[in-house]
Amino acid sequence: MADAFESLYEQGFQAFHTGNHEAATAALVQALQLRPDHQRAISGLGMVLLGRGLYPQGWALYEARKSVDPTPLDGGDIPEWNGDPLDRRRLLVWPEQGLGDEIQMARYIPLLKGAGRVTLACSPPLARLFGDLGVDIFPTEGAAPPPADVYVRNFSLPRLLGTTLETIPPAPYLRAPADPKRDGVGFVWRGDPTHPNDARRSLPSPDVLAPLGEVAELVDLQTPRGDFLDTAARIQGLDLVVTVDTSMAHLAGALGMPCWVMLPAHGTDWRWLRGRADSPWYPSLRLYRQTTPGDWAEVVARMKADLAAARS
Template sequence: MAKVAAMTLAETYEHGLAAHRAGRLDEAERAYLEVVAQVDHLPSLHNLGVICDARGRFLEAGQWYRRAAEAAPQSAKRQEALGIHLRTVRDWDAAEAAYRRALALDPASQAAVDLAFVLLAQGRYPEGWSFYESRARRAKMAKRFGTPEWQGEPLAGKRLLIWREEGFGDQMMMARFLPQLAADSVVYVGAGALQRLFAPFGMDYAVYDAGEAPRPEHDVWMLSMSLPHRVGMTAEGLSGTPYLFAEPRRSAGRIGVVTQGQAANRNNAFRSLPGAAAARLMALPGAIGLDPAETGARDFRDTAEIIMGLDLVITVDTSVAHLAGALGRPVWVMLAAHALDWHWPRAGRSAWYDSARLFCQETPGDWDGVVERVIAALAEAKIDG
């Protein structure tokens, strides 16, 4: 009889998994609940956490991830899953503890990189960047190049290759460190959309958007997200002053608005505004969308020129927030209470960009409240078309 029951539970789990993959979340949740009512089945516990996270039931999600971690205390994978949830809800102390447990169980775990983001979000930069060095991409690039990775030693007489990493916003964020390099020559491999924006840094620029990767001549190489670690960035030495520049372009509006991030980004479900909230911002007097499809911008240099001609940018957490901040233009960044970003605090100002003002959800998922505060702040500032 025990064997029959076990098979029944297995079939129930498989039914739930199929429903989950098909997007039938109610059905999937019922099946998983039926399984875990009888046994601590780790995949079912984890998937219940996933469903609750997706539905904004974060407290319940944490209970499922914790139960899975407690049921398998020697599993680095379950500790890491708990850490990811805790990082999402920005419970930094608990997330750090979960990631450190995962690393104690498996030093090669991906938890080292996730722990880096937790530390960076708290401004613990030297330790955070050190943990971030464990990312697998470095080993992959070392195989590609077959040349030494730059570790911070003097660069006199050497040609340094910098390979772009992460999204456009991260690349703009890291660009502040480029003037600190003392190499005889630098070649940057990056997206074509950033080439003209980065031209004032005086580097050679090799465009890599797709297809066969370029192989510029170089003596040493590095990934762009290693820049702060290599130059010894600290919280005390971080400046929020402008470091990107563009000539202003006259615009049909005075307020630039971005309400959506790229759909492929795993943080997009948190950071993008629903249609009604987005429409309220776009209906503001003097508002224009900053999507290239609306502005005709060919690249980020064009968008930078448009931003320089505006009074204000209002945006979700996407590349335009970094661009406006790096240009020193007033930018109001709308933030989810729960999200996977590490770049922005949820209170106070941004240490990275002096010109940024942050508007965070007071209740998870409540974008209407954020938009209300933005509109009230606009009225107070008397900014319109």
């Protein structure tokens, strides 16, 4: 039985990786019939369903991630919030995953702040950017969690608040002062090298984007200057941002900034769904998907044609 489970489990994630979400669903459902308590398989099936846009089912199963990815608050003195009325209780929202994920989930904070006293814990580079959300901000690095009556992981908020594709809290929801206007297209060509899919989602070199320089001035945003509030100011002074799937896409989308996101053929993240050029999470984004694994030149050629048409 163990061998059968492992085979189905591997089949499921391989199918998900290559974009065959229906086959991934079938394999993981069969795997869970053999081991119904396998938390990674349950969480993985949740991601697959989220990638299919089946949000109510996906969010519920994705809760299994808690068993395999603990936070400093799990099992402590602060109980986890279950979505019941806060009644002015102190709620601590705890971050999960990467910087872009924190930006994506920040859209839920304005929905919470009227019900209780909310503290948003975040990575330090995001603290000033999140300062305009109207709640207390707690940079997580090097300090004990602040007092709270209940806590919630940020990726549990979509389930607790009943998020469907049609009810995603709209963007923009972040603001920042803008730098002086500069004609140009900002670009980010690689993400965090420790990301498990970074070899596919990042470009091999910034030179891949050189054709765009034939129709617009390119502005390198790869090297940070300050924190995310400083970066937000920089990009708002530009005409457009072009980026691989990294935190810059979330930042631009959360600000309502026009942004073109380059997506790999394999290993595309669940949040970008399938076969869409738009994103229900960020209306200002346009998605450019690889049609052949590893072929970024064709993606850039499409972007160049669209950029030339937009500037003509």
